[in-house]
Amino acid sequence: MKTLVDRIEQYIKQLLDMSLKGSIELKRNDLAAIFMCVPSQINYVLETRFTNQQGYYVETRRGAGGYIRVIRLSIEDDAELEKMLNLASNKKVSQQAGECLINRLTDEEFLTERENVLLKAFLDTSNMPIEAETADLFRSHLLKTMLLCLLRENI
Amino acid sequence: MKTLVDRIEQYIKQLLDMSLKGSIELKRNDLAAIFMCVPSQINYVLETRFTNQQGYYVETRRGAGGYIRVIRLSIEDDAELEKMLNLASNKKVSQQAGECLINRLTDEEFLTERENVLLKAFLDTSNMPIEAETADLFRSHLLKTMLLCLLRENI
DNA sequence: TATGTCAAGGTCAAAAAAGGTCAAAATATC
DNA sequence: GATATTTTGACCTTTTTTGACCTTGACATA
Numbered sequence: 533m534k535t536l537v538d539r540i541e542q543y544i545k546q547l548l549d550m551s552l553k554g555s556i557e558l559k560r561n562d563l564a565a566i567f568m569c570v571p572s573q574i575n576y577v578l579e580t581r582f583t584n585q586q587g588y589y590v591e592t593r594r595g596a597g598g599y600i601r602v603i604r605l606s607i608e609d610d611a612e613l614e615k616m617l618n619l620a621s622n623k624k625v626s627q628q629a630g631e632c633l634i635n636r637l638t639d640e641e642f643l644t645e646r647e648n649v650l651l652k653a654f655l656d657t658s659n660m661p662i663e664a665e666t667a668d669l670f671r672s673h674l675l676k677t678m679l680l681c682l683l684r685e686n687i
Numbered sequence: 688m689k690t691l692v693d694r695i696e697q698y699i700k701q702l703l704d705m706s707l708k709g710s711i712e713l714k715r716n717d718l719a720a721i722f723m724c725v726p727s728q729i730n731y732v733l734e735t736r737f738t739n740q741q742g743y744y745v746e747t748r749r750g751a752g753g754y755i756r757v758i759r760l761s762i763e764d765d766a767e768l769e770k771m772l773n774l775a776s777n778k779k780v781s782q783q784a785g786e787c788l789i790n791r792l793t794d795e796e797f798l799t800e801r802e803n804v805l806l807k808a809f810l811d812t813s814n815m816p817i818e819a820e821t822a823d824l825f826r827s828h829l830l831k832t833m834l835l836c837l838l839r840e841n842i
Numbered sequence: 843t844a845t846g847t848c849a850a851g852g853t854c855a856a857a858a859a860a861g862g863t864c865a866a867a868a869t870a871t872c
Numbered sequence: 873g874a875t876a877t878t879t880t881g882a883c884c885t886t887t888t889t890t891g892a893c894c895t896t897g898a899c900a901t902a
Contacts (some may be wrong), residue, residue, distance in 0.1 A: 535752030537888065560851060570890050575852070580887090581855035596899030647802065649839075653832045654809070660828050662821065670825060673815050677808045690870090692878065715861055725880050730862070735877085750887025753860035845902080852895070859888075868879070 538566055540574065541581040548604050557605040585632040587639065607640045609630070613683055620675035624668045630655040630675055642682055651678065695722055695729065696736040703759050709839075710758040729755070744835060760838035780826040785810040788830060797837050806833065 534542075540563070547556045564571040582588035582602055589603040607613060616633060619625075631652055638648040654674055657667040689697075695718070700839040702711045719726040733755070737743035747755045786807055793803040809829055812822040 533752065533754075535888065538752070561849090563727055571851075572853080572891080573889065576888075592851065594849090594851045594895070596849045597898065600851080601889080633805075644834075647805070650802070650833060650836045653836055654829055657828070660824065662824070663891080666817065666821065669815065669817070673812070677811075678805060681805050681808055690878065716859090726861075727863080727877065727881080733880070747861065748859045748887085749859090749885070751859040751885085752888070755861075843902100845900100847898100847900080849898085850896080853893085855891095857888100857890075860886080862885075863883085865882100866880085868877100870875100870877070872873100872875080 536567060536569055536573065537577050537580065540569075540577045544566075544577070544582070544602060546604065555601060556604065558600040558602065560598075560600055560628045583632075585629065585636075587636045605640070607636070613642075613679060617676060617683070620672055620679055623672050625671040625675055626668065627655055627657070627671065630671045633675060637682070641684070691722060691724055691728065692735065693730050695724075695732045698722075699732070699737070699757060703757065710756060712755065713755045715753075715755055731756070739835060742838075744839060758839055760835065762838055779823045780830055781823065782810050782812070782826065785826045785830055792809070792837070 543563075543566075544556070544558070547558075548554065558574075560574045562570050563574050567573070568585050578590050578600070582590055584605075584632070587605050587607075590604055591601040591603070593599055596676045607616075616637075619629075619633070634643065634648055634651045634655070638645065643651070657670060660667065662670075694790055698718075698721075699711070699713070702713075703709065711763065713729075715726050717728045718729050722728070733745055737745055737757055739760070742760045744758040746758065747753070789798065789803055789806050789810070792798045793800065798806070806829070810826050812825060815822070815824075
């Protein structure tokens, strides 16, 4: 059973897919009306499903004629991957951050669905008898290694 | 006279048999209502009857719209993989042993060439500032997780 | 130019809707 | 009778939904 957030998320992503520019403009109140919910629900969707980490950028404007613009950032070239590599080298990679990164790479078709499941399972250290510090280090190792493999292209 | 656990276990297994994907989604509260028991009884059933060793993998999500997903692993048709699962659970997995396992799985076409490269890179902890003990633990975690993923019927 | 109005969107915290944990009590089993 | 397994319930955490109240900006108008 899909939740409201899920449906709104899907709707926005569909709009993005259809748009040629990779960005769309919304009216918060209109969207809320379509889904028959309170306007702040839209903010919740944006905050939880369209973050920077997840590969989106959101611009808004208040007042009369206000809007919400959702921009999909794409990983066009290796430069973007290297940026991620930097992130992964930061020693501290929470499980959540790691999952975000993997989901994003999957969205952009750098990883297959199977690899996605596999990698996310690896990142999950919840049943490993180690300290948080070590877990973060471990994840950082995995992500870095994975990105290097991707960069070393065509395997 | 069957116990409550037994009946709930049977019910879930029936649902799994009927599902085409080898996985089902439950609502903990609904199930508890059906069997007129406390919700935590469902957890007990899952913990005691649907473990990895018994061939199941359970995913859950909390909060509104939460669910419990039970995934059946295809262990019966693959006694070989089950043996490996045991091996990987042995806490101590040297890098060499890990690579052997991965190569073997690749030979038998359970893993793609790409996954092979990726996984072997993960196993290499030589540039991680950790003790040998911890490294073995990591490898064991990776291998076990990998095997569980391979056994999942739904990916 | 300064000001008021109204149409957006923003914030934040409470309520609701799930699922999780843990230990005590009750039953079974040996 | 001792031990193992099952059942129950009180309390906790996570995620979503809702609503009351706040801020911003365009436009009209004095």
